[in-house]
Amino acid sequence: MTSLRARDLMTADVVTVPPATPVLAIARLLAERGISAVPVVDADGAVAGIVTEADLIRRLAGEDDKPAGWLASMFANPARDAERYARTHGITAKDVMTEGVVSVDPDTLASVIAHLMEEKGIRRVLVTQDGRLKGLVSRADLLRALVAPAPEAGDLSDDRIRRAVLAAMKKEPWADTFYALVDVKDAVVEFHGFSRSAAVQRGLRVLAENVPGVKGVVDNTQPMPTYLFAAA
Template sequence: MSSLNARDLMTPDVVTVPPETPVLAVARLLAERGISAVPVLDGAGKLCGIVTEADLIRRLAGQEDRPASWLRGLFADPAEQAERYARTHGVTAADVMTETVVTVTEATPVTRIAHLMEEKGIRRVLVVQEGRLRGLVSRADLLRALVAPPQAADGLSDERIRLAVMAAMRKQPWADTFYTMVEVAGGVVTFHGFMRTEAVKRGLRVLAENVPGVTGVVDETRPMPSYLYIAA
């Protein structure tokens, strides 16, 4: 999965709307197409923003807003109040859309896209290349990439795989390369020796599975004898 980029995952045929599209038409479009957002493009094809389900729900909820009290109004920011009013009472896509859109390029790695979604708390990123909308990558796209079978790693010998596993173990403070030995045959990693805890056993299995060329993991370790533990 780590070798994939936005171009590999994105949905290229993205439904878009112009800024003047009525809000009710946008809502109907999302419901009928079964999508959760629609980018807004101007007449020249430039990305202006995006209307999401959250934007439409915010507009609906805004109908319950009550005028601020006289005292509260003294301390309120007029610009923020005006922005809130426009977004909750607007009648076009341009009125309610989110203008700050997180974008990536076609070459952006999938790991970076996942990090952006988690960091920003968003469900999708738009793929833009040379100012033009190329596609969209959603959380669903990332999940499909996660369960996709990994690409074959040609040219990796068992010894190279073993060295890669050992190198990965040395980077982890919880991995024990002194009492745990590694063998590789036909791409299958086998752990021998002793293992401190079940948590470490699970961690090493995942570590090995993420090394390119590994086709399987076998654990033949035994619990660490008490006399081998080093006193803290």
């Protein structure tokens, strides 16, 4: 999955609507197509925003808004309240849509997209190029890529695998290459020596499992003696 990019993951045939589309028509579209969001595209083909289920629910909830009390009115923010009113009472896509759309270009790595979704707390990102919509990557798309069969790594030699494991360890501050020794036999990685903790042992196992060509991991490390802790 690490080498996959937005262009490999995205759904290219994305349903879109123009800004003037009625809210009720959008709700019907989401229900009929079984989708949770629809990008809003203007007449020039540029992305103007996106209408999600959350936007429609906010619109529905806004119908039950009650007038603010006199005390709350004293601290009201007119601009903010006017914007909220428009979004919760609007009748077209341009009124209720989320304008701050998170987008990526087609060459964005899957790992970067995953970080964006986690950081922003969103379920999808749009794939755009020169402001034009190319596709959409959802959480489901990322999950499908995660569980897809890994491409065959070929017959990598044990020496190449060992060097790849050591290179990966050197990138991680917690992976001590001085006390933990690496051996590879028939594509099975064996760790020898000492480890600082069970957490480090687990981390080394996962690190090795992610190296292309590795068929198994054997942990033969021992808890680090006290005198080595003091010297480390």
